[in-house]
Amino acid sequence: MDVTMKVRELIELCRSEGVPLTQQRIEIYKALISSREHPSPEAIYRILKDNYPTLSLATVYNNLEVLSRLGVARKLNPLSDHVRYDGDMSSHIHFVCLDCKSVEDIEPDDLESFQIPDLPEDGRKLIAKSIQFTGICEKCQNN
Amino acid sequence: MDVTMKVRELIELCRSEGVPLTQQRIEIYKALISSREHPSPEAIYRILKDNYPTLSLATVYNNLEVLSRLGVARKLNPLSDHVRYDGDMSSHIHFVCLDCKSVEDIEPDDLESFQIPDLPEDGRKLIAKSIQFTGICEKCQNN
């Protein structure tokens, strides 16, 4: 799907969700989907600031958060403000709440379907495999 | 597996990998695997500092990093020092390098086996699903 099409979908989505549509939001989204680099807010800011000199870095942060909650962008590290570790190396799923940053272990009903096969490592050293769901937890939904 | 057993395995692993074994390392590991909270370094520090008043927070950070590279702990958010986003919501795998923090998209040979089934959401709002591999990338391996 090309950029124009995806932008059109974003516009639809904002309207149906009652989220105001701003030029900045669209440009940030376009910059995001045009990049293959999994960019940081800073990186997107750098890309855009030549053409949009008044754009603020805080706006980029805000909008990427909005986009990820709309489901059109993925926050690769929703726990970015707190490093966290897990001593349980067995195969299970983490549900991370975008609001409160809590992490719940999810035990899938059908455990077998969640085995992650090994991949050809291509010179990489593989240490751990994770499945992560992101969303809003039950508690935050009720607030 | 109980704590004693896992500690014994850590000791073996450190010996075989040539990683010095310290009391702090063991205590931090025990605190980690005894917790169900996916604890932060700060949290582990708080747990331990009563019994080990001279323990430094920096030591906790360092050791959790060591443990994750040994493969006995999982760093839930290896990209924690940089927020990153992905505009590609299709099903693919991210390989995150613990050294250089680069993110590579991996296209599995057998795409079907990587479909993540939906789960009962239990009042949660699910927004995105991710599969993440962590390790050391080819470039960093060669350094």
Place this chain on the structure above:
DNA sequence: TTACAAAACGATAATATTTATAAAAGAGTT
């Protein structure tokens, strides 16, 4: 057990990313 090199530890300072704040501008609606 003593000696030695390499690594880890502890305490603290430094860094830099992210968030908060408040005024101004813009979006959406009647």
Place this chain on the structure above:
DNA sequence: AACTCTTTTATAAATATTATCGTTTTGTAA
């Protein structure tokens, strides 16, 4: 066009993490 609510901008503030460096400890071998 007016009104309300949200977003944006610019800046300041907060704070988690990393770097530094002197000291201590580990692992190994004489």
